[in-house]
Amino acid sequence: MASGGSIRTAASLIAGAKHIVCFTGAGISAESGIPTFRGTSGIWEKYPPSLFGNIPGLALAFLLFPGKVRNFAFEAIETIVNTKPNPGHEAIAEMEKVGIISSVITQNIDGLHEAAGSKKVLSVHGSIYVFRCRRCGERTDVDKEWLREAARRLRLARSSRFGLIQTLKGLSTKCEKCGGLKRPDVVFFGESLPADVFSVAYEEALKCNAMLVVGTSGLVYPAANLPLVAYKHQAAIIEVNPENSPLSALAAVRLRGTASEILPALLKEISSVLW
């Protein structure tokens, strides 16, 4: 747990700032049971991003070991749809509700910020709860039930290429607008980020005087640029992470602890400074 001093320093920095933005990565969802990407029990340990983090790699993995692609797909969906927000997500939603922060920029695709009550969430890597038409770009929501059914069918699919294709065909949905095929609106490596979302996130990073950076290794670009943009525009960076990251060098305060420990304590301290 961070020493009281640094929570108090962080709280007074935030209380003194006019426009505050939160930037989150996989670490904020760790205590909800979603493994992070990097680190000992990270997702990329079992499913290397060179194959499972980009479309060409997934195509190759499908040809070489379709059963592993099937497992990756249903494990990812089941892990996410069966989790709920933790006190870290809830504290951030409360900070927005009482007017402390103006938005959350997240690299996560798990929808937990929205589930905790955050309203202005900028999901720069997309969301598992949104499908996008490959032809016209139209986005439509999918709910947990649909995703649970998809994971169930994938779990039952035969581990052959043919079996997986059959299952994916049964799950594929057509765009109501143009009839094009839809895909999960998630950004894989080598794919561009949604320009409409990223431009708002960039604006937020430019405008803010303080940025709360929670649970990110700061290794994936261009998202990891956003704290640097804020820093270059004289924003105070406050990092919440049990470990050091490349973004620690930008931080005025480094709160060494987990999101669900630190963020509720920080909210309490900010409230005592402000009200």
Ligand code: BV8
């Ligand atoms: C693009 C989506 C261009 C799916 C993800 C060489 C140099 C620089 C850049 C590049 C390069 N080569 C290639 C690139 C670009 C590449 C990139 O940045 N690669 C990196 C790895 C070098 N980026 C891209 O490809 C991006 N696209 O550049 O497109 C382009 C332009 C035009 C046209 C075409 C193309 C796309 C990047 C998005 C990739 N998608 N995932 C999914 O989520 O499953 S990336 C993946 O990493 C997740 O989105 C994740 O959020 C993101 C970042 O990771 P983190 O969130 O930080 O998670 P991580 O596990 O790393 O760290 C967790 C942290 O939490 C740790 O610090 C840990 O200490 C801490 N923690 C743990 N427990 C807790 C905690 N903190 C608090 N509380 C706890 N309890």
Ligand code: ZN
């Ligand atoms: Zn369409």
